[in-house]
Amino acid sequence: MAKVTYITPSGNEVVVEDAIGNIMEIAREYDVEGIEGACSGCCSCATCHVRVKPEWLDKTGRATEAEQDLIDLESDTDERSRLSCQIEMTDDLDGLVVEVAPF
Numbered sequence: 001m002a003k004v005t006y007i008t009p010s011g012n013e014v015v016v017e018d019a020i021g022n023i024m025e026i027a028r029e030y031d032v033e034g035i036e037g038a039c040s041g042c043c044s045c046a047t048c049h050v051r052v053k054p055e056w057l058d059k060t061g062r063a064t065e066a067e068q069d070l071i072d073l074e075s076d077t078d079e080r081s082r083l084s085c086q087i088e089m090t091d092d093l094d095g096l097v098v099e100v101a102p103f
Contacts, residue, residue, distance in 0.1 A: 002094040006050075008033040009102040023084035023098060024048040034100035041085035046070040048084040049077070049101040056096050060087050076101060 001018035006027060008014065014033075019026045027035035027048070036047035043066055052060050057080060063071055067083045074081070084098065 002089050002091050002096070004089060004093070005095075005097045006032045006035075007097065007099045009100055019089045021089060023050065023087040023089060023096075025085075026089060027084060027100075032100060034103055035084060036103075037085060039085075043067065043070070043083060043086060046074050046083060047103075049074055050082055050084045050087075050098040051078065051080040051101060052082055052087075053097040053099070054080060056093070056098075059092055060096070074101070 003017050004019045004026060006014040010033060014030060016026055016030055022041060024035060024037045024041055028037050038047040039045040063082050067086055071077050071081045
């Protein structure tokens with residue numbers, strides 16, 4: 001199974017081994033600071049905003065148009081910004097590192 005590391009706004013690292021589901025669901029299950037997921041993953045809020053580490057962008061892909069519409073309403077965004085509910089954890093993403101955006 002795949003591993004994902006979250007870097008929280010306060011600088012802590014939360015490492016989840018055997019991560020299954022999307023990045024937001026996993027974060028909520030492990031009480032990762034800064035991931036609310038108010039819409040429960042239906043891509044209608046931006047309370048699960050993360051920044052993908054640059055070396056992972058090719059594997060996760062960039063934000064879709066629907067994601068970008070929501071991300072544009074947030075502050076402190078960049079080309080690495082994604083909604084974690086839209087990143088499904090797979091074996092190809094084993095070792096993924098994301099930074100949780102400050103709220």
